[in-house]
Amino acid sequence: MKAVVCDRYGPPDVLFLQDIARPVPKPDEVRIKVHATTVNRSDCGYRQGAPPYARLFTGLIRPRRKILGSELAGEVESVGSAVTEFKVGDQVFGINAWKFGAHAQFLCMRESAPLAPMPAGLSFPEAAAVCDGVILALMCLRPADVRKGRSILIYGASGSIGTAAVQLSRYFGADVTAVCNAKNLETVRSLGADQVIDYTQEDFTQNGQTYDVIFDAVGKHSFRRCQGSLNQGGIYLATDQLQNLVLALWTSRIGDKKVVFPVPPRYTKQDVMFLKQLIEAGQYRAVIDRYFPLKDVIEATRYVETEQKTGNVVLTVG
Numbered sequence: 001m002k003a004v005v006c007d008r009y010g011p012p013d014v015l016f017l018q019d020i021a022r023p024v025p026k027p028d029e030v031r032i033k034v035h036a037t038t039v040n041r042s043d044c045g046y047r048q049g050a051p052p053y054a055r056l057f058t059g060l061i062r063p064r065r066k067i068l069g070s071e072l073a074g075e076v077e078s079v080g081s082a083v084t085e086f087k088v089g090d091q092v093f094g095i096n097a098w099k100f101g102a103h104a105q106f107l108c109m110r111e112s113a114p115l116a117p118m119p120a121g122l123s124f125p126e127a128a129a130v131c132d133g134v135i136l137a138l139m140c141l142r143p144a145d146v147r148k149g150r151s152i153l154i155y156g157a158s159g160s161i162g163t164a165a166v167q168l169s170r171y172f173g174a175d176v177t178a179v180c181n182a183k184n185l186e187t188v189r190s191l192g193a194d195q196v197i198d199y200t201q202e203d204f205t206q207n208g209q210t211y212d213v214i215f216d217a218v219g220k221h222s223f224r225r226c227q228g229s230l231n232q233g234g235i236y237l238a239t240d241q242l243q244n245l246v247l248a249l250w251t252s253r254i255g256d257k258k259v260v261f262p263v264p265p266r267y268t269k270q271d272v273m274f275l276k277q278l279i280e281a282g283q284y285r286a287v288i289d290r291y292f293p294l295k296d297v298i299e300a301t302r303y304v305e306t307e308q309k310t311g312n313v314v315l316t317v318g
């Protein structure tokens with residue numbers, strides 16, 4: 001089968017397409033013919049070997065996982081002897097977080113992994129582009145008690161996590177203010193934001209408005225600058241930057257306003273099933289910026305690393 005191999009850390013050019021043997025499913029695994037996958041920020045971080053301390057887990061000298069790609073949609077092509085939940089021909093979507101392997105024509109996943117039948121009516125590219133952003137956003141939103149009667153500001157609302165956070169916060173009934181660049185205002189409004197702010201025209205920390213929750217969905221803001229825009233008892237949700245771990249510990253004991261940085265992320269089948277229901281109920285849609293064929297993975301990766309994508313970048317796999 002064709003697969004994109006990453007056998008050393010470095011820029012996107014270290015990736016190359018190679019013919020390798022198909023993986024063989026263990027008794028509790030299914031082998032999936034991948035129709036679509038994505039390039040996301042986790043793939044990029046893993047390939048860069050960044051931040052450096054992450055190499056303790058990803059491989060000190062060389063990446064432990066040689067095929068990247070965590071999100072996928074495809075068709076079950078073969079099942080292990082103990083598999084009961086899936087059968088050959090089932091269309092599935094999910095995320096193989098930490099193990100990766102989806103930048104290939106086939107991958108194996110345990111049936112108990114975050115994998116579920118594809119939502120009815122969705123295409124493979126749409127189904128591939130939903131799990132990572134949604135699960136990361138859910139992981140942050142849950143401890144912040146986002147619901148009707150509460151207000152949330154989402155900074156970086158146009159990214160993968162941001163577009164998910166807007167839709168989920170809206171679904172949970174909160175009053176949603178989304179902050180993004182002018183070019184993304186309409187997209188973000190169409191996802192259900194009640195108010196939108198163009199960060200190139202207005203600094204939300206200076207307009208006098210306050211919120212119960214501020215979600216920095218793109219890792220570019222800071223608790224220090226947001227504090228004055230949080231209500232008493234307010235929560236700052238972080239997705240990046242090591243200092244937020246320290247702040248999360250500190251503010252859990254001291255002060256009225258809290259930093260929440262839920263790491264490491266937990267990806268569960270339950271959340272993929274929740275997402276399937278949401279999509280089928282018309283409450284969630286994938287935001288896809290660009291499509292690339294698998295062979296153009298370097299170009300796709302370079303684009304993701306501009307940090308300018310709107311939503312998600314899909315790789316189609318033949």
Ligand SMILES: NC(=O)c1ccc[n+]([C@@H]2O[C@H](COP(=O)([O-])OP(=O)(O)OC[C@H]3O[C@@H](n4cnc5c(N)ncnc54)[C@H](OP(=O)(O)O)[C@@H]3O)[C@@H](O)[C@H]2O)c1
Nearest residue numbers: 041156158159160161181217218219220239240307308309
């Ligand atoms: N906690 C975890 O386990 C975990 C896992 C994966 C990723 N992450 C982190 O989560 C963050 C978001 O990931 P993502 O995949 O959602 O990002 P993404 O999709 O790459 O975000 C891109 C979006 O961010 C916007 N943006 C870029 N710079 C901005 C700025 N200074 N202010 C406001 N918006 C800005 C861009 O639009 P414009 O530039 O046009 O405004 C673009 O739409 C990243 O820091 C990533 O490292 C965390």
